[in-house]
Amino acid sequence: MAAELVEMAWDPITRIVGSLGIYTKIDFKAKRVAECHSTSSIFRGYSIFMKGKDPRDAHFITSRICGICGDNHATCSCYAQNMAYGVKPPHLGEWIVNLGEAAEYMFDHNIFQENLVGVDYCERMVAETNPGVLELANRTQAPHAGDHGYRTIGDIMRSLNPFTGEFYREALQVSRMTREMFCLMEGRHVHPSTLYPGGVGTVATVQLMTDYLTRLMRYIEFMKKVVPMHDDLFDFFYEALPGYEEVGRRRVLLGCWGSFQDPEHCNFRYADMGAWGRRMFVTPGVVVDGKLLTTDLIQINLGIRILLGSSYYEDWTDREMFVTHDPLGNPVDPRHPWNQHTDPRPQKRDLDGKYSWVMSPRWYDGRDYLALDTGGGPLARLWVTALAGLVDIGYIRATGDSVRINLPKTALKGPVELEWKIPRWSNTLERNRARTYFQAYAAACALHFAEKALAEIRAGRTRTWEPFEVPDEGVGCGFTEAVRGALSHHMVIRDGKIANYHPYPPTPWNASPRDSFGTPGPYEDAVQGQPIFEENDREHFKGIDIMRTVRSFDPCLPCGVHMYLGGGRKLELLHSPTGSAGDGSS
Template identity: 30%
Template sequence: MAKIVVDPITRIEGHLRIEAELEGGTIKDAWSSSTMYRGIEKILKGRDPRDAWYWTQRFCGVCTTVHSIASIRAVENALKLKVPPNAELIRNIIIGIQNVHDHVIHFYHLHALDWVDITSALQADPGRTAALAASVSDWPKNSATHFKAVQEKLKAFVGTGRLGPFANAYWGHPAYRLPPEANLMATAHYLEALEWQKEIIKIHAILGSKNPHPQTFLVGGMSIPVDPDSQNALNADKLITVKRLLAKAQQFVEQVYIPDLLAVASFYKDWAAIGAGVGNYMSYGDLPDPVSGNLWFPAGIVRNRDLAKLLPVEQQKVAEFVDHSWYEYQQAGAGKGLHPWDGETEAKYTGPKPPYEYLDTSAKYSWVKAPRYDEAPMEVGPLARVLVAYVAGHKETKAAVEMVLAKLGVGPAALFSTLGRTAARGIDALLNARQTPVYLEMLIDNIGKGDYRIHANEKWDPREWPAEASGYGWHEAPRGALGHWIRIKDQKIYNYQAVVPTTWNASPRDGKGQRGPYEAALVGTPIAKADQPLEILRTIHSFDPCLACAVHVTDATGNELVQIRVS
């Protein structure tokens, strides 16, 4: 039985290693491993809970807002704080556009090249490319002149011989199926998305002062002042700018992203039967109504791919296991998990010394813990979010899902796949692109009524807090269900744990031997060329891994972690 290793998986954030056993050209078993250490939770102990959001958003440089939101919600939950409507609406706008921005970047710059052979675009006819593009969208840049210019730019780039991130791709792989014209169209939009994302993220700069890592979050609300007559506050001019940028974001998603997604997917329908994974899906829900607190994206769990039943999410059923992770628990024995309020982050590396060919996957083999819900593995992410909303009868989600399924000519069961995961991310971007302007209009209306409140102004003094308090903050980040759990004692952080989307999805086996979602999704995947495992990249990238979030690389003492030598 052949064994292949992909290390590191590229076009993701962080270091991910996949080992897979092949039998008859198909993956029989797989193991997911992170080779980075997790430790920032220990840095948070003893600090002021109101500062936790500022530290936790540095878990990652890609997930720029999500840990702030989850952290602040955890503290507010512990202290029983309710934020004013303006603050909730601004948060919803930041959350919504973060999802849209992240999904577009993922599709074009992190995942598209698993399906698009850009070298084939050099043989495309720009006129036929324009005709193809016109058949799927009325995007104004879809002209023969534009596609010809992109093709010339691509030829010049290839002619330099310096291909940068494109140098080691599997170009010409037999698993690529798009005709040259479709490849040229997608390559052109890849370049347009680079310019688009640079403009759209200005919304974060307006509402959060900067990106990455906006600075206006605050326990109890937001710190950005609201005053339509002040140049130093969120005023009418800034709101108009945000409105224009939101419209631009929606236009690109509707006229470029979704048409490209459907066009590419139509050539890969067999991937609707590949990459299903564990079959359990969990969403925490998000986008709270500023008055009622009801979530626009509903929370819930779909078990065993049953689209007829939605289960509630109960936070006390979350636990992390370390039977196959390089940690040791003092409070729990073998096969036992810890709830995040009691979570421990004590490293104990028992793996081989590098360089090594294979890990001992019968023992501990990853720095990622194994989160489980009611002792079952859960997939989280846009697919889980869309499935939960679909089963809950969320009308906007049902309409978007049914539109995509109808255009592809497949049924709902196709969602349980690599292709479904990729399609769900586009659906999620579309839903957020359409809903986020609604929150802006609500904010404008509220300000117009004279409501400038932005902060709760209560319990800011730690002397008002109880001696001990525990809270959790949930957020549906672009990559899925993100949870922060905090225990406060004597006004300081006593314990802090973050269970992030990639920890759920990239988890190793647990004490029962249950595979994590990456591992389960790879089983049964056909591999055309063992030395060029493009198919592994397709399924793993469909989850949009972020290993920095999952393991939180840091060293509080300033010790050197790695040396890089360029020869």
């Protein structure tokens, strides 16, 4: 029997340095998404107008790529510049950068998880999409009620209601504290004013660290409530909706570029990048089908490929290569960011051809071009760090199959040990769960960084910046984790100016369209084929499971959702859909 597909689209669903549109074909009889395309409709062109600029301005310019995680871009750019200039910041300068980045993770994950993602699971939303689930939630006791104070799962959902929910309002207050923490370290949020290659301009004092720690301890107390509350909420959805693990599930293909440098080991030299990368406090790595393929940043760097396929650009492989070999003599591919040329070709959107301004970053493992995703950032970070087992700083220990986070005694609660365990699935709920645990992870790291910074200050080592000179010729690459995941900046210097510059934030990895091999991007792959559990019929369908899946990747901050039904146009599918239902005819 032919399946009846209905075209439905959400455009824009959220802001990703422009607009994100999700275009689907849905089989309402089978209650599944048969096909999905992810589109972005705005071209920015930073890689074009960076050319010819003074390299020392790179971090100030690239922080403006994003009004959400601009400091992540500034930090990554400074890492790339440090490499190109051959400069190593003083230890205290790096501890301050780490403290700023930790505060950014806490701020952004908190406001996104609690005030934006949380709305998808609040009482009002669940009442509109799954009233039967809400009825069950009101009868279900919360297993960790003693830790977070909410008696039932329904009470948790009510606390997430926007503007009226108790927890929703509390999270807004917490976000203010974490933003203050960032400003203490880097002067201004979200475009830092005291961050430079070679270190920072922040004046480091005991009082500065005390002001930071006072706010940090309040945040840690908050996390002792947040983690068990979200565990109860997400576990409930698995129990209430059998099969819900398939929502947003895709093959485990995770990439993490590492975060938080250890200044006792990091010298920013490319030749040593594999070694100092492994000493990061978030371990870099690639996980494929649950196995850790590498933790070597040099290998990670050389494996990056920028593919086109469904993107609005001309190919560049017959044009000049800026870097034929890396500083160690390894060959560099023409599709590597060091060699990319950006040649935009705007045209009408064609979902069967070219339909997005997002290119398709892939990671080449020697055989396949893998469509890695970041798991929204935290899922990849925790998964890689857990498997690698390299981090052990007292507050945090990676065990090989989990990450243990020790939070000290706070004003109202004693010490707490949290343990994030590698999940069975890479899916919507586990991306969201990891975001909660990584807030606690970032807070525990910040405690360590503050202790290290205080030790430097008390020892009289208060220098925070090291001078440098810009070379006439050079290359640099920076690797870190933006809030949403893997972030890299690649720079080529010629005649003392920027000859080529390409930043790759997590959104291109996650929101990429089908590449030149026909491989869908992670948003598309995660949504396509997923079941639908919403109780509404086609006429009142909100697409909540689709929205939850896309938002679980943290595609910048949602600004508005508009629904478009395509005039109710129906398509007849002449074969049983498997994976991508690409042979439909109207």
